[in-house]
Amino acid sequence: MAELKSISVPTTPxxxxxxxxxxxxxxxxxxQQNHYTENFVQSIFNALGCKVKNSVIVVGGDGRYYLKEAISHIIKIAAANQVSKLIIGQNGIISTPxxxxxxxxxxxxxxxxxxxSHNPGGINNDFGIKYNCENGGPAPDNVTNEIFELSKKIKEFKYVPDLKTCGLIETIGVTTFKVDGRDFVVEVIDSVENYVNLMKDIFDFGKIKKLVNQPFNILIDSMHGVTGRYVERIFVEELGADVNKNVTHTETLEDFGGEHPDPNLTYAKSLVDKxxxxxxxxxxxxxxxxxxxNMILGKNAFFVTPSDSLAVIANNLECIPYFKKNGVKGFARSMxxxxxxxxxxxxxxxEFFETPTGWKYFGNLMDAERLSLCGEESFGTGSDHIREKDGIWAxxxxxxxxxxxxxxxxxxxxxxxCQYGRNFFTRYDYEECEGKGANDMMATLESMLTSSGFVGREFSSxxxxxxxxxxxxxxxxxxxDKSVAKNQGLRVLFEDGxxxxFRLSGTGSSGATVRLYVDSYEQSNFKNDAQDILKPLVNIALEMSQLQKFTGRDAPTVIT
Structure with missing residues (x-):
């Protein structure tokens, strides 16, 4: 085995x-800019400090364009930073859960x-890198802040230029390299097996299989994302669904078939229509x-809001074996x-918790055994079986x-x-707004909301x-841990509940996405049309924020 040498490559932040x-x-x-990916990956390892030596790191992604090139850089940087082992999904593909x-x-x-995540893929669209900690969840604020601070002053990154990565991640198996006198291992795994076994431990697959093979017809759409192979293994091979009738768009494509891989009524329109x-x-x-x-539809495309989906699952956990065995602790939702x-x-x-947006805020509660089930209105639902939201689990x-x-x-x-009443809910997304206008709108709105005379004001429509x-x-x-997260969204709470x-999203890759959330509770009028119920509040929100004036937008990009 030829010994490889690491080098230090000068760079600028x-x-x-x-x-x-x-x-x-x-x-x-x-x-793709020279050293851009390398700088950020090295900053992750620098943030790990002494933990990086002899560490074991899982690497994988959703199959989008630039995935393999990024993994090649990660392998060479990890080897030079004295990482002991990388566990990589075959062809680099592993779902986030x-x-x-x-x-x-x-x-x-x-x-x-x-x-x-849900952003479009392809050479002209988006890519992303995030670090998950040893609990399996997204890095908390103190870690991501440290990564950012280190990225601003990085002067070099470590690299093993002669480590050949071509074809390395295409075949399941273990490859050992000798780097600077140390063993460096790359293990390529079946990206599906571990997850399927976890699902079989959580749910009663026998009962679900009987349902799927009765006159109960499902249609599962992977939107050409990473879940295709998971869907085929779980729903087709394990549960007996028909590959031609019950699953669709299961081939993982670098550009997601030219579509926006976001499971909502706008971007999953082909599923809704079918x-x-x-x-x-x-x-x-x-x-x-x-x-x-995930998005859930019933017969005739009856839409289940993510907020309702979370509540229904919370109210029926007793029928899931995992919760029968482990019990039910608290519930949480994003603000x-x-x-x-x-x-x-x-x-x-x-016990109930209201947290900022971002799954990382649920992790501490789960690790402390105070949280079993949580969710976000942005189509994310999950439990303490892992530390990420989980579409297939839902x-x-x-x-x-x-x-x-x-x-x-x-x-x-x-x-x-009938039992709880209904929360009518909608979200308006104004994507890729000009940043200054969006920020000015939020600053002006915050000044109004926090002024001394705002509480008690009446708004009509x-x-x-x-x-x-x-x-x-x-x-x-x-x-x-008593850490504080500030500036997490502007709220107006009315006396009727x-x-x-109003928030600026942190998931876009360019411009600013303004999000408006409207929530109205009705105890008895739950069969009314949601848009009719919410229209007065939407009008008030648009007038209050002067959104059109600041952003120039007279309509949202997406309504959920």
Whole structure:
């Protein structure tokens, strides 16, 4: 075995490598700049400090354009930084939930996840890199802040230029290199097996298989993202679904087939249209590029909001074997998410948490055994089986509940609303706005919300009047480590329980995405049309924020 030598490569810092809500996301061509990817990866290893020596790191991503090139850089940098072993998915592909599972089951130092999640892929679109810690979850703020600070003053990165990576990750197996007198191991694994075994431990596959093979018809859409191979292994091979009728878009493509891999009513329109047109389908589901988000549809494309999905699962955990065995601790949701799960927690006597947006805020609560189930309105649902949201897990949870209750998706929701009332919820996304206008809007709005006369003001539209109870910029004190997250979104809480939330998203790769969240609770009028119920509040939000004036936008890019 020939011995390889590492070198130090001089470099200069970039000033734009601050991770967002979940990692660093930029256009592919930004990552392709000379030393851009290498600088950020080296900054991750520098942030690990002494933990990097002899560490074991999981590496994988969602199959988007630039994945293999990035992995090649990671391998050569890891070898030079005295990493002991990399565990890499075959062809570099692992879903984000599966990365979390691998980190936890192998007790590794952490993982590097190569994804821009639900953002478009391809040479002219997005790529992303994020670091997950040893608990399997996204790095907390103190770690990502340290990575950013180090990236601003980096002077060199370590590299093994003669380590040949061509073809290395295409075949399952173990390859050992001798680097600077040390063994460096690259283990290429079946990216699906570990995750499938975890799902089989959580759910009763026998019962779900009987459901799927009865006259209960499903359509699962991978949107040409990473979940294709997971869907084929779980739903087709394990549960007996028809590969031609029950699953679609399962081939993972570098550009996601030219589509936007975001499972919502706008970007998963082909699924919505098919389930609506073919009344034989009882359940439709879609996943995003890296497999952590999900959308649930019932017959005739009956849409289940993520907030309702979380609440329904919370109210029916007793039928899932994992929770029968481990018990149910607390529930949590991100601040912008509608408050449907709050009432479930109250009725069941479970601890409840409201956190900032970002899955990393749930991790401490799970590690402290105070949280079992959590979710975000951005189509993310998950439990403490891993430390990421998990799209396939959510669909399996719904199938387990449907089998147990012997009810349709719509019947389950109607039963839930009769018991708890309904949170009508919508989100307006204004994507790629000009940054200055968006920031000016938020600053002006915050000044109004926090002024002395704002609480008690009344706002009216379409015959409805709402009185302000609270106006603030949401902050969060972590109950476990007492860390503080500030400036997490502007909130207007009205006396009737309705809410408006305004945020600038941290998941985009360019420009600014303004998000408006509208939440209205109705105890008895739960069968009314959501847009009719929410229209007065939407009008008030647009007037209050002067959104069109500041952004020039007269309509959102996406309405959820």
């Amino acid at each position: 970039f000033d734009d490598q601050k991770p967002g809500t979940s990692g660093l996301r930029k256009k592919v061509k930004v990552f 599966a990365v979390s599972s691998l980190i936890r089951s192998n007790k590794t130092t952490g993982g590097i996840v190569l994804t821009a 389930v609506k047109a073919d009344t034989s389908y009882d359940l439709g589901a879609a996943f995003d590029g890296d497999g952590d988000r 912008p998410t509608a408050g449907a799960v709050d009432r479930v927690a109250q009725k069941l006597g479970k 669909v399996l949870a719904w199938l387990q509940i449907i089998e147990h209750k012997n009810m349709s998706v719509e019947e389950i929701l109607n039963e839930h609303w 379409l015959g409805k009047t709402y009185k302000v109870k609270v106006g603030d910029n949401f902050s969060y004190v972590d109950p476990i 309705s809410r408006l939330v």
